[in-house]
Amino acid sequence: xxxxxxxxxxxxxxxxxxxxxxxxxxxxxxxxxxxxxxxxxxxxxxxxxxxxxxxxxxxxxxxxxxxxxxxxxxxxxxxxxxxxxxxxxxxxxxxxxxxxxxxxxxx
Amino acid sequence: xxxxxxxxxxxxxxxxxxxxxxxxxxxxxxxxxxxxxxxxxxxxxxxxxxxxxxxxxxxxxxxxxxxxxxxxxxxxxxxxxxxxxxxxxxxxxxxxxxxxxxxxxxxxxxxxxxxxx
Numbered sequence: 001x002x003x004x005x006x007x008x009x010x011x012x013x014x015x016x017x018x019x020x021x022x023x024x025x026x027x028x029x030x031x032x033x034x035x036x037x038x039x040x041x042x043x044x045x046x047x048x049x050x051x052x053x054x055x056x057x058x059x060x061x062x063x064x065x066x067x068x069x070x071x072x073x074x075x076x077x078x079x080x081x082x083x084x085x086x087x088x089x090x091x092x093x094x095x096x097x098x099x100x101x102x103x104x105x106x107x
Numbered sequence: 108x109x110x111x112x113x114x115x116x117x118x119x120x121x122x123x124x125x126x127x128x129x130x131x132x133x134x135x136x137x138x139x140x141x142x143x144x145x146x147x148x149x150x151x152x153x154x155x156x157x158x159x160x161x162x163x164x165x166x167x168x169x170x171x172x173x174x175x176x177x178x179x180x181x182x183x184x185x186x187x188x189x190x191x192x193x194x195x196x197x198x199x200x201x202x203x204x205x206x207x208x209x210x211x212x213x214x215x216x217x218x219x220x221x222x223x224x
Contacts, residue, residue: 032209034210034211036211042216043201043214043215043216043217044152044201044203044211044214045214046210046211046212049208049210050208055212087151087152089152089154089210089211091208091209091210094165094167094168095154095167095168095169096142096154096209097154098151098152098153098154099151100150100151101150101151101152
């Protein structure tokens with residue numbers, strides 16, 4: 001199975017700041033990577049697919065980048081509604097696997 | 108609009124079988140794939156398996172011996188059955204739609220299942 005190592009596990013930042021969350025795959029996943037946002041008590045919501053494509057309706061302050069085994073999610077101009085957990089998911093190979101998540105809080 | 112809704116028992120006895128239903132609307136099961144994903148309380152996500160639009164299935168090898176996914180297209184429903192439940196199967200179960208590339212653009216609200224006597 002492809003292991004997804006996500007960091008940091010938690011993150012505290014101020015409103016308006018830029019934050020970056022990383023995911024490292026145990027092997028090349030050829031941009032088969034998605035990012036999800038999960039607010040407390042809610043189901044995950046798709047943010048980014050194919051490593052860098054913004055899902056419909058997602059604010060442009062979210063962006064994804066990376067290739068090979070290294071990927072990142074950047075959130076510009078942090079807003080209060082961005083408080084959530086964020087997960088990466090590789091869908092290059094079975095079984096599809098997720099990172100362990102990053103919990104984002106506002107300072 | 109696209110909706111998925113999971114339903115099933117909130118409590119299951121150890122060693123028994125879990126049966127969950129995902130009822131979908133706003134899209135056809137013969138055009139989109141539906142996956143099952145689970146999430147233990149406060150933890151990460153685990154992909155369980157998929158009902159492909161063509162009617163075949165694939166499973167996470169870690170669960171394959173216990174898991175079965177089926178569907179009834181006339182009722183717009185996808186079913187999950189998992190046997191020999193243990194305490195570690197206490198988790199929230201989600202169904203999610205896949206646009207064809209194995210990432211999930213719509214999710215159900217999830218159903219929490221507790222395995223306990």
